[in-house]
Amino acid sequence: MKARYIIALAIIIGFVIYGAVSLKTSLTPYVSFAEAKKSPQTVQVMGELEKSQTRYDTTANLLYFTIKDKHGDLLEVSYKGVKPGNFDQATQIVAIGDYKNKVFEADQLLVKCPSKYQGEEVQSYKAEK
Amino acid sequence: MNVSILGNLFLGAGLTFCALATVSYLYAWGQAKGTVAWGRRFYRASAFFSVATLAYLFFLFLTKHYEITYVAEYSSSDLPAYYLFASVWAGQQGSFLLWLGWSAVLGLFMLKRLGEYEERGMFFYLLVQLFLLFILIKRSPFALAANPMADGRGLNPLLQDYWMVIHPPVMFLGFAALAVPFALAMAALTKGEYQNWVTTAFPWVNFGRMVLGTAIIMGGFWAYKVLGWGGYWGWDPVENASLMPFLGSLALTHGFLIQKNKGSLPKTNFFLAVTAFLLVVYGTFLTRSGILADFSVHSFVDLGINAFLVLFLFTFIAIGYGMLLWKSRRIKGVAYSGPVVNQDFSVLLMVLFISLSAFMVLLGTSSPLITRLFGQPSNVEISYYVRTHLPIGIAIAFLLSMTPYLFWRSATPYEKFKKALWPAILAVAFAALTYALGFRESVYPIFHFLTFFALFSNIAIFFRSFSARPVNSGGHLSHVGVSMLLAGFVFSSVYSQEKRLNLALGDKATAFGYTLTYKGTEGDLKQTENALIFAVEHKGRTSEARPRFYWSEYSRGYMRKPAIEKGVLYDLYISPINHSRASEAQAEPGMVVLADGETKEDVFGYKVTFKGFTEPKMEGAEVSVAALLQVAGYGVSGVRKPVLEIKSSGQRVSPPVELSGGNTVALLDARPEPRQVALKFSGPSVDMAATQPTADVVSIEVSKKPLISLVWVGTFIVTLGGIISVIRRGKDLPTSARPIERTTPEASEPPKVLAPR
Numbered sequence: 001m002k003a004r005y006i007i008a009l010a011i012i013i014g015f016v017i018y019g020a021v022s023l024k025t026s027l028t029p030y031v032s033f034a035e036a037k038k039s040p041q042t043v044q045v046m047g048e049l050e051k052s053q054t055r056y057d058t059t060a061n062l063l064y065f066t067i068k069d070k071h072g073d074l075l076e077v078s079y080k081g082v083k084p085g086n087f088d089q090a091t092q093i094v095a096i097g098d099y100k101n102k103v104f105e106a107d108q109l110l111v112k113c114p115s116k117y118q119g120e121e122v123q124s125y126k127a128e129k
Numbered sequence: 130m131n132v133s134i135l136g137n138l139f140l141g142a143g144l145t146f147c148a149l150a151t152v153s154y155l156y157a158w159g160q161a162k163g164t165v166a167w168g169r170r171f172y173r174a175s176a177f178f179s180v181a182t183l184a185y186l187f188f189l190f191l192t193k194h195y196e197i198t199y200v201a202e203y204s205s206s207d208l209p210a211y212y213l214f215a216s217v218w219a220g221q222q223g224s225f226l227l228w229l230g231w232s233a234v235l236g237l238f239m240l241k242r243l244g245e246y247e248e249r250g251m252f253f254y255l256l257v258q259l260f261l262l263f264i265l266i267k268r269s270p271f272a273l274a275a276n277p278m279a280d281g282r283g284l285n286p287l288l289q290d291y292w293m294v295i296h297p298p299v300m301f302l303g304f305a306a307l308a309v310p311f312a313l314a315m316a317a318l319t320k321g322e323y324q325n326w327v328t329t330a331f332p333w334v335n336f337g338r339m340v341l342g343t344a345i346i347m348g349g350f351w352a353y354k355v356l357g358w359g360g361y362w363g364w365d366p367v368e369n370a371s372l373m374p375f376l377g378s379l380a381l382t383h384g385f386l387i388q389k390n391k392g393s394l395p396k397t398n399f400f401l402a403v404t405a406f407l408l409v410v411y412g413t414f415l416t417r418s419g420i421l422a423d424f425s426v427h428s429f430v431d432l433g434i435n436a437f438l439v440l441f442l443f444t445f446i447a448i449g450y451g452m453l454l455w456k457s458r459r460i461k462g463v464a465y466s467g468p469v470v471n472q473d474f475s476v477l478l479m480v481l482f483i484s485l486s487a488f489m490v491l492l493g494t495s496s497p498l499i500t501r502l503f504g505q506p507s508n509v510e511i512s513y514y515v516r517t518h519l520p521i522g523i524a525i526a527f528l529l530s531m532t533p534y535l536f537w538r539s540a541t542p543y544e545k546f547k548k549a550l551w552p553a554i555l556a557v558a559f560a561a562l563t564y565a566l567g568f569r570e571s572v573y574p575i576f577h578f579l580t581f582f583a584l585f586s587n588i589a590i591f592f593r594s595f596s597a598r599p600v601n602s603g604g605h606l607s608h609v610g611v612s613m614l615l616a617g618f619v620f621s622s623v624y625s626q627e628k629r630l631n632l633a634l635g636d637k638a639t640a641f642g643y644t645l646t647y648k649g650t651e652g653d654l655k656q657t658e659n660a661l662i663f664a665v666e667h668k669g670r671t672s673e674a675r676p677r678f679y680w681s682e683y684s685r686g687y688m689r690k691p692a693i694e695k696g697v698l699y700d701l702y703i704s705p706i707n708h709s710r711a712s713e714a715q716a717e718p719g720m721v722v723l724a725d726g727e728t729k730e731d732v733f734g735y736k737v738t739f740k741g742f743t744e745p746k747m748e749g750a751e752v753s754v755a756a757l758l759q760v761a762g763y764g765v766s767g768v769r770k771p772v773l774e775i776k777s778s779g780q781r782v783s784p785p786v787e788l789s790g791g792n793t794v795a796l797l798d799a800r801p802e803p804r805q806v807a808l809k810f811s812g813p814s815v816d817m818a819a820t821q822p823t824a825d826v827v828s829i830e831v832s833k834k835p836l837i838s839l840v841w842v843g844t845f846i847v848t849l850g851g852i853i854s855v856i857r858r859g860k861d862l863p864t865s866a867r868p869i870e871r872t873t874p875e876a877s878e879p880p881k882v883l884a885p886r
């Protein structure tokens with residue numbers, strides 16, 4: 001009886017620690033633009049799309065756009081891949097990635113659009129590698 | 130009488146009878162035994178009205194009552210009638226109603242099968258229905274629109290699929306079923322009867338688990354086949370919300386096995402029965418409250434019922450865990466004696482690892498809430514789930530492969546070894562074969578071997594058990610399916626390969642041994658059925674693939690549906706990404722990007738060279754810089770200097786510079802390192818170019834997903850095994866309602882020792 005409980009308990013403790021550590025290392029925190037520029041790790045930023053600043057580099061297959069946070073700060077984001085279909089209607093964009101070479105390189109975009117379905121719709125797009 | 134009032138009357142009647150039934154059962158639980166009859170009558174009336182409400186909502190969709198907001202939100206007159214089912218549960222209110230409807234129907238079956246737990250069990254079960262009815266009355270699907278429209282808005286094209294017609298009902302049937310073991314656990318705890326309830330609850334747990342599992346894979350199949358998300362599972366909060374209660378019920382199934390056989394683990398089983406149900410409520414709260422809206426692809430938005438959902442959750446946490454804590458000192462299991470490692474211990478470990486899996490999913494899905502307590506909310510990457518489930522998956526595969534031998538109690542070690550020999554040889558052969566074929570990612574070869582070993586061992590014991598007593602073979606059959614699922618999950622996800630192809634009309638490209646030729650489009654890509662057409666050639670055989678790609682006015686975006694070349698060993702998955710017509714329409718017209726020193730020959734009739742920047746001018750926080758452009762052609766020859774000003778607010782101003790014939794150029798963006806400019810040309814030449822037909826070019830992603838067929842075959846087998854288990858455990862239940870007059874219940878019998886499964 002005792003041996004079984006000890007084995008079970010050891011497994012539980014081991015996995016809970018492992019889970020907590022895994023959780024901590026794979027969190028992508030939501031940060032401000034200023035923090036994103038300093039942070040070496042993968043982070044999430046959120047802002048409104050500045051519509052006039054979007055451009056598309058067809059040769060490099062890169063989309064550049066600028067988002068504005070609630071303080072009015074601006075951040076330029078690059079995203080490798082085709083422009084998401086509902087991009088121009090986006091009300092809010094969440095970019096997940098890191099800040100490199102003076103631009104925020106997004107690995108993933110969550111594009112939130114006004115939609116007839118449930119008021120708002122979020123779609124996720126992964127960048128090409 | 131208007132239809133809104135009638136709908137709300139149905140709901141009101143449902144609530145009234147539900148409340149009366151609850152009170153009757155509460156009385157019957159106390160002294161007045163005779164009120165059980167009233168409880169049953171009121172319950173039947175309540176169930177009638179709950180189901181009638183759902184039917185009535187469907188009727189309103191069918192008869193196009195667009196003055197009802199919910200009907201107008203999710204359907205329109207041009208929607209085919211069979212999608213109206215999908216419309217009914219496309220929104221929040223309708224899906225709560227669906228849940229209530231199933232709950233009501235299951236309750237009718239419970240009346241006859243709860244035996245001595247009827248009063249208490251039905252009382253707790255009805256509390257769930259009361260909550261659902263409260264939510265529905267607070268947010269009625271029958272609310273009238275403030276400004277009625279002549280036609281509805283229609284249904285999201287993503288949801289116009291037969292999977293949307295069948296997937297949600299199956300899911301909510303599973304959710305509704307998990308309230309039964311919860312109610313029975315509460316009944317047993319209040320009664321002070323800690324063993325026999327397992328027999329009554331077992332078939333319901335089997336049923337709920339089987340239905341939920343099927344629903345989850347159905348959702349995965351839908352995502353894979355129709356939604357074109359590239360996979361069947363994305364660890365999205367909505368998916369996780371259904372996975373957690375499923376894992377809870379799976380752990381409970383194994384816990385029940387031990388308690389049925391040995392009488393051990395009563396506390397664990399109470400805890401799991403309560404938790405599995407609470408995970409349903411918690412998942413509902415997570416996905417319905419809108420708190421994860423920034424993190425999920427398909428959460429619902431807040432409808433103003435958050436307070437209700439929180440109350441729902443905390444009420445049942447308080448009832449469930451409160452009752453368990455209160456009684457926990459009195460719950461005594463049968464102490465275990467015997468060797469450390471035997472079949473019961475392997476089942477116990479299975480309970481443990483499945484619970485750990487549920488815990489890991491719970492932790493990851495809740496991470497935005499947990500991190501919110503400490504500051505900025507953040508989400509976990511998908512890699513978290515993969516990393517935590519790799520060791521759990523290996524452990525489960527190991528236990529699965531050992532189970533057949535541990536359960537074969539009469540055999541000597543030598544006999545067991547002999548039985549294990551053939552499965553082991555086959556597993557080694559398959560593992561070596563897959564290794565040789567290049568499937569050798571980090572520690573995964575161990576996983577491959579274990580899943581193959583588990584598969585062959587369980588196939589062997591299944592046939593042995595089936596020929597002895599078919600009704601007892603459900604568990605083994607499920608294990609065969611689970612082994613296939615594990616192998617399917619690993620091979621199709623870890624070894625999935627992707628390749629992006631850009632093809633102009635008539636172009637050929639090769640991916641994974643397939644030659645794809647782009648043959649053009651079907652229609653103008655503005656109709657629902659429009660698609661891109663590819664000729665796919667593989668080993669001399671040519672077929673046609675038509676992934677759908679069309680503009681949806683409803684979503685104001687392009688809709689994509691993959692084309693899948695199905696195979697036994699792998700699927701070839703062709704996912705449309707973009708079409709030039711789409712990118713031209715969306716990209717800003719007149720935009721040109723030039724690198725340092727680069728010359729472009731024909732930019733709207735001009736030859737343009739980017740020669741560098743002027744010295745940036747700074748005035749306080751404002752910066753301005755001009756690009757030096759050598760422009761020639763169309764009556765121009767010389768340098769133009771478009772300016773980009775960046776104001777202190779961060780605003781960018783790009784004044785256009787004259788070229789010729791009304792054309793202008795402006796500097797949209799300047800990049801110092803590596804030097805690059807984005808220019809915007811405007812004027813008649815640009816407008817003319819925009820109306821010219823553009824080249825027909827497509828961008829697609831082709832991926833190869835090995836052994837994904839095992840996921841679907843495995844699911845089928847697990848479901849089959851589940852059905853056998855439901856029948857097996859269902860045989861232990863009474864088939865007719867308890868007579869009303871009865872003597873006091875006899876003292877609880879000691880647990881019976883039964884054969885495994």
